Amino acid sequence: MCKRVEYLRNQFLPLQAIYVSTAMAGESGMFTVQQTVGSVLCCKCGILMAPNAANMCVKCLRSEVDITEGLQKHVIIIHCPECDCYLQPPRTWIKAQLESKELLTFCVKRLKNLNKVRLIHAEFIWTEPHSKRIKVKLRVQKEVLNGAVLEQAYMVEYVVQDQMCESCSRVQANPDQWVAAVQLRQHVSHRRTFFYLEQLILKHDAAVRAIRIKQLDHGIDFFFANRSHAVKFVEFIQKVVPIKSRHDKQLVSQDTKSNNYNYKYTFSVEICPICREDLVCLPPKLAASLGNLGPLVICTKISNSIALLDPLTLRNCFLDAEQYWRASFSSLLSSKQLVEYVVLDVDPISSEVNVGGSKYVMADIQVARVSDFGKNDTMFLVRTHLGHLLNAGDYALGYDLHAANNNDMELDKYKGLVIPEVILVKKSYEEKRQKKRGKARSWKLKSLNMEVDVSETRGRVDEEKMDNEYELFLRDIEENPELRFNISLYRNKEYQASEVASVTDGEDVPSVPLEELLDDLKLNDNVAEEDVDDDEGMKE
Template structure:
């Protein structure tokens, strides 16, 4: 050590003393002993646990944090290290400096942790020492897993989702939302029924939470009931089974609706003929003639509970002969252009020269020669009670709903997509899918749902789409497929990672992944 006094520099050195026990030179401390002699005299790890038994559930891969909490942790993770350190008793008598895992065979049922601790000994001297704690892992199923293994049908809460329509498009969309938000992670079983899906939980709170999630993404009407299973009169314990019946609004996107007079007046004389442009926790209604839009939430709808006049299954294909834009408006981030158009049914070609002069809200999408899907009110036999309540109502001959790409998709038929969707692990009820016709119908509806995702960016905004590893783009694809066919941009796709991908990437040094 040097000290500058201004005139000259004084050199200072730290003195050394002899250890009072072994006699070696050492820097002085409160005990006047070297570190080796201190360790031989004092063991600061005495009284600390060296062997601990921890309980592990092999079914759900969780560890028991006494008395009844089960936590999830991977091997050699920070969560598992924290769990192991907290299981040690009397660790508050020393100061923990460092903790790390010592590698053991994964199947050995042993976890070893090396700890480094400090403690003040012999007149204030600080001694640091390392020791190893061995944790013996004992397998024991948690209460929920034991209940499921004993009887898989032993559920506590059941949520029955139902929608009384002729297709399953709503459930395809709802399935993707459930997967993205992991809303069904506590479900012990999922069953596909004829008009919906059943979710079974081993806890009532999980069922309530799931119903709340569905209510945030779809207009629903729910009610619940409970049934007494058993009770103990001595301890006053009662066991119930809870059933939640959730009805989803039958109004779907692209449906044509005739609003009841009371609803139309409540929405500022909207319609009465409107199109359902979007369904979330509320129903978006668009008047295609004047581009007015309004919303109905689930409670408002189920107070009146009207039905669709025509559904997407009754759409007819038209060809646009001429179109002239009139005005433009942006509603909820979507642009609509009101236009006068001349259209003709594709099925009339070669049979008659019937042409319809109509007003449409698709002036921003359609050009002469394009195809569009719409509702044929000129030839439809609409027996709707609400429609009869409007006297002197002028019904348009055609209401267009969306642009059609069917002709251009013929060239791409049978070719794989560059993206894919995940699906829930569902059991199929014996009465839900019977026969080949029902299976083909469901496959056709799923294909239509995939096309809707390609055509509508707003529809896939809240979903997770993944890259298809089996997709191999060809050089002729861009030439033969056509440029006007909508598709999902690659930057919207997520990589579907698994452990095999990571191992191959680490081994080959190639960070490219499909």
């Protein structure tokens, strides 16, 4: 009886609204009809609702139709714990991190019959990393009774089962079993190039597919389980340093019946022996092709090309790998032969000039060797490109050509060449570093997991020499912002902030700004778990 009265009242309200609006229009001389939204009763439970194609409310429609019926709620996926890859049947392995877009796409593609509904939204529900469960919340739409569109959310649980892929299984069975090896070599007396390459490899994850890395006396060996991985690694090295490479293969086994052959591939990569801050004497033919540059030039930068600068004229050039290996010259003097000088007087002779992205100022500088103080009064008047950095009383590092015994064949080809007595290379901060020696840095670098081959060095691994070269590499990073641009620096948690006050006595010493440092990313285990939202709606 009450439902009948409510129904008649709903039918009477629109007529009453029209009557009131008609009476008001008669008084004002206008006739308007006010439209109202009608409502109907649900054919199942009889509650008042907005009309729709099914004439049923959301709860009744949900009880009648379940659009997630027939869709998978539980799926088993195969995960390789060694290389962190997931199996895409039948034999494809996909690398994906937890809660990444790649993993979400992989999980959605593993669902069957999902094409029967329309996928609206998908997101991860947080679970414990060690639970071996991945939960994904999906929101789907489907057309149901009489054209009505029903939207519903449901959860899919993926059970992760660990199983090693074929390549990882071979590695675990025999760690020495490799298919391709890349041998990096550089014939110089230091390892600064390999320290720099190590940071580039870490930043770009170039050696992530390497199954083993071995450190040798004059280089590093990388071993891969697939030839394509080695080829990709060689292409990366070719983009960052000038190299020449050749490859060879050795037959391991063969099956004449099925015509299958197994090879081991070896890639021999030789890195250009020219390093940053080296003094180079250009061959006459190469100097003529470069517009009579030099011939004594300084290497200012190494990338996939070699940047050379004439310190007496501020002319520069870039040599790519093909041009260098065609001429194939060596360094006249290396950075290990730098001599420390003290600056007595500075006389700039030009304004600031931008050469190859770096700023220089030509100046005539009077210097004296630090080792001559108290012994003699030998002084040198030199022309240098460091007039914007050096002032009277500063220290500088340069090459002492006055006392050097040069045995370079390219230098002997120049007849009547006037060789300067001193060529300055960079400003020295050794005196100021003495005050802060032994104190920890606020930053640190990561390193590759390499095994050292002691037999290759005949048991005479000079750890002190390695530590000294690594310390010089860290100083180069502090002094050269361009060098820091290509590598990743991380905050040192062991560094005490109270030490900053004690370092103020070593002012003007280059350091790494705090804004250039990165934090080590770690998973936070105290993340609150999200609940499943079961809200459902209906759209036409």
